[in-house]
Amino acid sequence: MLYSDTRDSSRQVSFRTAVMEGMSHKTGGLYMPVTIPQLSKSLVYRNPVPSFRDIAFETAKLYIEDEIPEGDLMEIIVDAYPFAAPVAPIDRTTYVLELFHGPTCAFKDFGARFMARVMAFFNRDENDPLHILVATSGDTGSAVGSAFHGVPGIDVTILYPTGRISPLQEKQLSTFDENVRALAVSGSFDDCQKLVKTAFTDESLREKLRLSSANSINISRLLPQSFYYIHGALLVHQRSWHDNKIDQPSLIVTVPSGNFGNLTSGLLAKKMGAPIRGFIAATNSNHTIPDWLSSGQYEARPSVATLSNAMDVGAPSNYERIAAMYTVEEARRIMAGYWLDDDGTMEAIRSCYDRTGYIIDPHGAVGWKAWTDTRDGAMSRLLAGFSVPEGMPGLSGGRDIAPEWAADCSAKKCIGMILETAHPAKFGDTVKKAIGREPSIPERLEKVLALPDRSVKMDADYTAFREWLLETL
Numbered sequence: 377m378l379y380s381d382t383r384d385s386s387r388q389v390s391f392r393t394a395v396m397e398g399m400s401h402k403t404g405g406l407y408m409p410v411t412i413p414q415l416s417k418s419l420v421y422r423n424p425v426p427s428f429r430d431i432a433f434e435t436a437k438l439y440i441e442d443e444i445p446e447g448d449l450m451e452i453i454v455d456a457y458p459f460a461a462p463v464a465p466i467d468r469t470t471y472v473l474e475l476f477h478g479p480t481c482a483f484k485d486f487g488a489r490f491m492a493r494v495m496a497f498f499n500r501d502e503n504d505p506l507h508i509l510v511a512t513s514g515d516t517g518s519a520v521g522s523a524f525h526g527v528p529g530i531d532v533t534i535l536y537p538t539g540r541i542s543p544l545q546e547k548q549l550s551t552f553d554e555n556v557r558a559l560a561v562s563g564s565f566d567d568c569q570k571l572v573k574t575a576f577t578d579e580s581l582r583e584k585l586r587l588s589s590a591n592s593i594n595i596s597r598l599l600p601q602s603f604y605y606i607h608g609a610l611l612v613h614q615r616s617w618h619d620n621k622i623d624q625p626s627l628i629v630t631v632p633s634g635n636f637g638n639l640t641s642g643l644l645a646k647k648m649g650a651p652i653r654g655f656i657a658a659t660n661s662n663h664t665i666p667d668w669l670s671s672g673q674y675e676a677r678p679s680v681a682t683l684s685n686a687m688d689v690g691a692p693s694n695y696e697r698i699a700a701m702y703t704v705e706e707a708r709r710i711m712a713g714y715w716l717d718d719d720g721t722m723e724a725i726r727s728c729y730d731r732t733g734y735i736i737d738p739h740g741a742v743g744w745k746a747w748t749d750t751r752d753g754a755m756s757r758l759l760a761g762f763s764v765p766e767g768m769p770g771l772s773g774g775r776d777i778a779p780e781w782a783a784d785c786s787a788k789k790c791i792g793m794i795l796e797t798a799h800p801a802k803f804g805d806t807v808k809k810a811i812g813r814e815p816s817i818p819e820r821l822e823k824v825l826a827l828p829d830r831s832v833k834m835d836a837d838y839t840a841f842r843e844w845l846l847e848t849l
């Protein structure tokens with residue numbers, strides 16, 4: 377499989393190059409597979425549904441082909457995934473795909489752990505160390521740090537906006553040792569991302585240091601996220617009839633989104649043949665993509681701080697990939713846009729708990745509200761010509777630009793899978809404020825709280841950052 381550059385499709389590289397470069401040095405573009413391979417019918421229709429690891433292996437093979445021998449690929453997958461993504465039914469037509477069973481309790485473990493092992497495999501025959509730079513708005517950094525911790529020949533530098541993430545997230549980021557370091561940047565996530573992007577395009581720095589990225593821009597983080605969409609969709613279809621007696625339901629997957637890496641992986645899974653009818657792109661007050669879907673204009677803006685802070689992204693980097701896959705007209709046929717403010721998020725955590733007993737985190741709560749609203753009338757109202765006024769939260773768009781599955785929703789033929797992207801205990805204070813009780817903390821999170829802070833303070837200034845890199849690495 378070859379991978380092409382989103383800014384110059386005539387540039388095509390191997391999987392290895394795409395992974396090790398992270399983003400195209402020549403153009404600043406991102407890598408995408410030149411064709412989307414199809415899942416075999418025997419995988420999609422197998423009964424019972426194959427295990428998560430089997431799906432991961434079969435899917436990864438299609439993208440990697442002979443660049444990693446099958447035995448090594450299987451080893452990578454077994455080592456990366458001692459956990460899976462179970463499906464929790466919470467009402468007759470709603471399933472939660474729980475993506476928080478990895479070591480850092482957020483979905484980014486799926487991508488980061490696969491990427492770390494793939495990079496370590498490709499790095500085996502290099503002499504110089506590889507330096508990973510990663511900007512994080514919350515959960516990326518801990519997932520990447522944890523995934524690479526102790527991996528030989530590779531070190532990781534994490535940049536995070538200090539004070540703008542939860543105390544537990546900050547703790548998770550600042551307590552790594554050995555080959556993983558954290559910089560506490562005074563600025564926003566976009567400032568962190570800019571520092572990293574500037575370093576990548578700094579030729580004279582690259583002559584001295586072998587740099588790579590680990591953000592959701594790396595294709596080896598994106599591909600493995602499609603594994604759980606495929607597995608989750610098959611699990612839901614297998615049991616749906618017993619739960620709701622809907623004949624041939626349309627499965628709508630709701631993705632709480634920030635940088636849109638997760639949603640892009642879902643689009644890949646659908647293109648590969650996973651039984652998914654459509655998506656809801658659910659965001660907080662950083663609603664650049666829902667606005668793009670309704671207006672047709674893409675306008676990046678500065679990020680604003682919200683309760684679902686891992687989604688506080690005003691200029692989502694994977695827009696470039698989505699736009700390389702689909703025109704806005706095509707994207708509208710597949711996905712609806714929805715956004716929710718902080719008051720709505722608190723209310724959503726409460727209503728999810730009251731109506732189903734399920735404790736959901738602020739990110740998943742945005743998804744819960746997006747899905748239940750859409751199912752329970754918002755889509756029918758949109759089709760009847762009643763759009764949400766501009767600047768107000770809710771389902772965006774209008775009658776003429778509704779997704780092709782909109783009528784299925786009004787006809788009560790839709791079932792929903794919500795991606796629960798983090799464990800609620802990571803946002804214990806918010807959850808407690810909403811429902812009056814704290815979620816129980818998994819042991820793996822509790823352990824981190826006892827570790828000392830080792831982060832280094834850094835201004836959002838490229839010269840200072842560059843100097844630090846040259847001195848430290």
Ligand SMILES: *Cc1c(COP(=O)(O)O)cnc(C)c1O
Nearest residue numbers: 515634635636637638686797798
């Ligand atoms: C990163 C993250 C998101 C957003 O994922 P993207 O791929 O950036 O859209 C949502 N929820 C949580 C908990 C996250 O950590």
